[in-house]
Amino acid sequence: MLETEKLGKTYPTGDEALRDVSVRIDGREVVAMIGPSGAGKSTFVRCINRLVEPTTGSVRLDDTELTALDDDELRDARRNIGMVFQEYNLVERLTVMENVLSGRLGYVSNWAALRRNFPPEDVERAYELLDLVGLDDMENKRVDELSGGQRQRVGIARAVVQEPKILLADEPTSSLDPETSRDVMELLTDIAEDRDVPVLINIHEVDLAEAYADRILGLHAGELVFDGPASDLTEESKGVIYRGEEPPESAATDPDWLSGASDESSSRNGSNAGSDRVPAED
Amino acid sequence: MAGATREWSRFDARERLFRIGGALVAVAVVVASWEWLDMSLQYVTTAPAQVGDLLGRMYPPDWGYLPNAVGPLAETIQIAVVGTIAAVAMAAPVAYITAENTTPNRATYALGKLIVTVSRSVHTIVWALLFVVMFGPGALAGTVATAVRSIGFLAKLLGEEIEEINFGQVEGIRAVGASPAQLLIYGIVPQIKPALVGLTVYRWDINVRAATILGFVGAGGIGVQLFEAIDSFAWRTVSALLFAILAVVLVSEGISAYARRKVR
Amino acid sequence: MATESSSPTGSAGAADRRTWQRPTAFRSRRVKWLVYGIVLAVIAWSVTSLRITPGRFLSGFGYGYELINSMLPPETGQENLLRLADRMVETIAMAMVATVAGIGMSLPVAFGAAENISPRPTYYLSRGIISVSRAIDGLIVAIVAVIALGFGPLAGIVAISFKTIGFFSKLFAEDLEDIDMGGVEAVEATGASRFQTLVYGVVPQVVPRFAGLAVYRWDINIRSSTIVGIVGAGGVGVLLQRAYSRYEYDYVAAILVAIIAVVLVAEFVSAVVRRRVQ
Numbered sequence: 001m002l003e004t005e006k007l008g009k010t011y012p013t014g015d016e017a018l019r020d021v022s023v024r025i026d027g028r029e030v031v032a033m034i035g036p037s038g039a040g041k042s043t044f045v046r047c048i049n050r051l052v053e054p055t056t057g058s059v060r061l062d063d064t065e066l067t068a069l070d071d072d073e074l075r076d077a078r079r080n081i082g083m084v085f086q087e088y089n090l091v092e093r094l095t096v097m098e099n100v101l102s103g104r105l106g107y108v109s110n111w112a113a114l115r116r117n118f119p120p121e122d123v124e125r126a127y128e129l130l131d132l133v134g135l136d137d138m139e140n141k142r143v144d145e146l147s148g149g150q151r152q153r154v155g156i157a158r159a160v161v162q163e164p165k166i167l168l169a170d171e172p173t174s175s176l177d178p179e180t181s182r183d184v185m186e187l188l189t190d191i192a193e194d195r196d197v198p199v200l201i202n203i204h205e206v207d208l209a210e211a212y213a214d215r216i217l218g219l220h221a222g223e224l225v226f227d228g229p230a231s232d233l234t235e236e237s238k239g240v241i242y243r244g245e246e247p248p249e250s251a252a253t254d255p256d257w258l259s260g261a262s263d264e265s266s267s268r269n270g271s272n273a274g275s276d277r278v279p280a281e282d
Numbered sequence: 283m284a285g286a287t288r289e290w291s292r293f294d295a296r297e298r299l300f301r302i303g304g305a306l307v308a309v310a311v312v313v314a315s316w317e318w319l320d321m322s323l324q325y326v327t328t329a330p331a332q333v334g335d336l337l338g339r340m341y342p343p344d345w346g347y348l349p350n351a352v353g354p355l356a357e358t359i360q361i362a363v364v365g366t367i368a369a370v371a372m373a374a375p376v377a378y379i380t381a382e383n384t385t386p387n388r389a390t391y392a393l394g395k396l397i398v399t400v401s402r403s404v405h406t407i408v409w410a411l412l413f414v415v416m417f418g419p420g421a422l423a424g425t426v427a428t429a430v431r432s433i434g435f436l437a438k439l440l441g442e443e444i445e446e447i448n449f450g451q452v453e454g455i456r457a458v459g460a461s462p463a464q465l466l467i468y469g470i471v472p473q474i475k476p477a478l479v480g481l482t483v484y485r486w487d488i489n490v491r492a493a494t495i496l497g498f499v500g501a502g503g504i505g506v507q508l509f510e511a512i513d514s515f516a517w518r519t520v521s522a523l524l525f526a527i528l529a530v531v532l533v534s535e536g537i538s539a540y541a542r543r544k545v546r
Numbered sequence: 547m548a549t550e551s552s553s554p555t556g557s558a559g560a561a562d563r564r565t566w567q568r569p570t571a572f573r574s575r576r577v578k579w580l581v582y583g584i585v586l587a588v589i590a591w592s593v594t595s596l597r598i599t600p601g602r603f604l605s606g607f608g609y610g611y612e613l614i615n616s617m618l619p620p621e622t623g624q625e626n627l628l629r630l631a632d633r634m635v636e637t638i639a640m641a642m643v644a645t646v647a648g649i650g651m652s653l654p655v656a657f658g659a660a661e662n663i664s665p666r667p668t669y670y671l672s673r674g675i676i677s678v679s680r681a682i683d684g685l686i687v688a689i690v691a692v693i694a695l696g697f698g699p700l701a702g703i704v705a706i707s708f709k710t711i712g713f714f715s716k717l718f719a720e721d722l723e724d725i726d727m728g729g730v731e732a733v734e735a736t737g738a739s740r741f742q743t744l745v746y747g748v749v750p751q752v753v754p755r756f757a758g759l760a761v762y763r764w765d766i767n768i769r770s771s772t773i774v775g776i777v778g779a780g781g782v783g784v785l786l787q788r789a790y791s792r793y794e795y796d797y798v799a800a801i802l803v804a805i806i807a808v809v810l811v812a813e814f815v816s817a818v819v820r821r822r823v824q
């Protein structure tokens with residue numbers, strides 16, 4: 001369970017990227033966060049594992065208050081947060097297996113890290129994940145020899161091998177072609193279900209968000225302006241998220257407007273519970 | 283529009299002036315240099331004949347001397363090996379403070395630049411002169427001179443490599459909860475390893491050549507024998523030694539090129 | 547990259563543990579350890595036969611302290627500084643003349659060493675000259691030249707020119723190899739002779755690179771020029787050697803400061819000019 005409370009971030013440059021964002025993410029939810037460029041999506045996920053230090057508010061993961069930890073404790077806590085990056089952020093000159101195993105670094109000594117000497121269970125788990133993401137027999141390829149889609153799969157495997165309590169993905173698809181983007185989204189949603197972890201995905205493509213997420217968060221200029229099931233994302237709410245339009249009627253004062261009536265514009269594959277999707281081909 | 287064109291042509295003319303002016307200055311300086319050196323043309327014209335005469339006296343090389351050169355040649359290589367390794371060890375921290383993205387503050391940055399500059403501007407043979415005073419004649423002085431001379435080169439190029447590091451890769455490792463040492467091992471070292479190995483091997487190759495002359499000032503290596511042979515006009519020994527040096531240098535160049543091709 | 551994958555015995559077998567070892571850039575793990583072993587052995591052999599002991603090292607620092615004490619403050623006597631200035635001008639003059647002479651001699655070698663324009667035998671001959679020139683240190687050439695031609699700047703100029711040939715020809719030949727052969731063929735197609743082809747097809751393409759390289763080499767030659775005097779081949783090195791052998795370390799310090807200053811100025815000028823001509 002991840003919970004942020006009035007999370008805020010003002011960069012040293014004076015940009016207020018995030019203001020009072022309170023969100024609770026539970027169970028095996030797939031949550032997509034959408035919003036225009038510069039809305040603060042990256043800032044939000046980075047504040048969760050404190051790659052960016054939030055300036056106000058708090059973040060809790062299960063019983064741990066992440067924002068109260070010192071450096072050592074934070075490192076231990078980060079082991080429970082998997083993160084997938086837009087630019088993959090893999091160690092390019094290392095092999096696929098070394099990159100996947102790097103997800104276990106928090107559990108091994110420096111000396112073992114140097115010798116790439118990971119416990120057999122970790123290696124086994126890494127192999128299983130490589131099979132899962134469709135990279136079997138690629139373990140000894142160097143990452144700089146892979147395509148973007150393959151790299152992102154390695155990135156996902158690295159995050160999942162951590163056995164995290166939550167998986168964060170910052171625009172995992174925006175360097176990929178549409179076909180590969182769908183595969184990656186499918187993979188992430190399958191993982192949420194199979195491993196019973198919540199997944200928070202920053203994403204620009206609204207159609208992908210609607211198709212794969214159970215729930216959608218809309219961010220505009222650092223503020224949370226939409227939070228509801230994917231089926232509730234109306235044209236109006238898109239206007240609010242992307243153009244900062246005032247919400248219709250007195251919705252702003254009524255906390256329930258978010259989960260208001262569904263409408264005709266989101267008639268595409270409405271149910272996204274994941275359970276009815278076929279698993280990725282193996 | 284017309285104004286812009288005129289601006290452009292004026293700039294072009296200035297550029298051409300700069301070039302012609304530069305060329306004229308260069309020619310003038312060369313002519314003045316020639317005058318200053320006051321070398322009679324006749325003296326210069328006899329030079330080829332004298333060099334030819336010398337080459338004649340070098341032939342045939344005294345191959346029989348070469349077994350005596352094996353030890354000193356080995357010492358030359360050893361000086362290069364130890365000097366290079368010591369230089370790498372000392373250059374690593376200097377590179378760290380010379381790279382703009384890792385240096386702690388302006389003062390350390392300036393210190394790093396100073397070390398690099400001094401190390402690079404003073405030739406190996408001059409460093410050797412100074413270290414002979416400190417350590418006495420012998421290979422130790424030569425090794426230290428080689429190391430000190432190499433620091434600047436290595437630190438400068440390694441520092442540039444550190445400046446090119448992709449911090450996204452480091453961040454990816456940080457996000458999994460790695461320790462600072464693990465960040466170094468996993469996030470940074472793989473990124474600079476090819477450069478580190480390549481530069482080390484390359485510098486070793488340069489140092490093998492440089493170590494052949496250390497003996498001229500008593501700092502060890504094959505230069506000692508070469509200097510003695512030249513001093514006693516044993517030209518056939520000199521030519522044999524030159525061939526031996528050539529062979530050693532070419533072999534180390536080959537090893538260095540091969541190793542640099544291998545790491546990537 | 548050669549890798550022996552520690553192959554999984556089948557993707558279905560969940561029970562059997564798969565192991566993994568980091569693949570090696572070498573042909574096999576054994577080759578890797580062999581190479582590491584050889585490298586370590588060479589290092590160990592070097593350290594032991596150079597007999598570098600902490601004791602010798604530490605006692606050296608004592609003398610180092612004395613040396614620095616006797617170097618500071620550097621000599622500032624009028625007469626000595628004038629001699630220094632005089633020799634410094636000679637140093638720069640040597641570098642100038644040697645650069646021009648060296649590049650003059652480099653040109654035929656460079657064209658000979660450019661694979662795309664040179665016939666085979668010339669190519670190999672030129673490459674041979676380049677290898678020899680690069681392999682033999684400038685001071686060795688200088689010391690031989692001093693014996694052959696006597697003390698003085700001429701020996702220095704010969705040595706520096708000789709080193710210029712290897713450097714300049716190698717890099718300039720690479721530029722020549724990079725030229726656009728389309729332009730060359732266009733000139734050739736007009737029925738131009740080989741020489742005309744060179745002048746009209748090749749030269750215009752490489753002039754900027756030529757100028758850049760020339761200035762770069764001039765910068766290096768200034769550096770060499772400051773030290774060839776140590777073996778008597780003229781320039782400020784003569785003064786350095788003399789002061790050193792008379793234990794006038796304060797004068798040595800002054801000379802070193804002057805050398806560093808001149809080298810830095812030359813490096814700066816070279817960098818500026820190279821930026822302008824590119």
Ligand SMILES: Nc1ncnc2c1ncn2[C@@H]1O[C@H](COP(=O)(O)OP(=O)(O)OP(=O)(O)O)[C@@H](O)[C@H]1O
Pocket residue numbers: 011012013015016017035036037038039040041042043044
């Ligand atoms: N390191 C930083 N220093 C200063 N300001 C920053 C920094 N990173 C982001 N910002 C500012 O914070 C705001 C939010 O940026 P953020 O990267 O979180 O947006 P985003 O929603 O992820 O945008 P995109 O969709 O383009 O990735 C922007 O106004 C941006 O200029």
Ligand SMILES: [Mg+2]
Pocket residue numbers: 041042043171
């Ligand atoms: Mg972003």
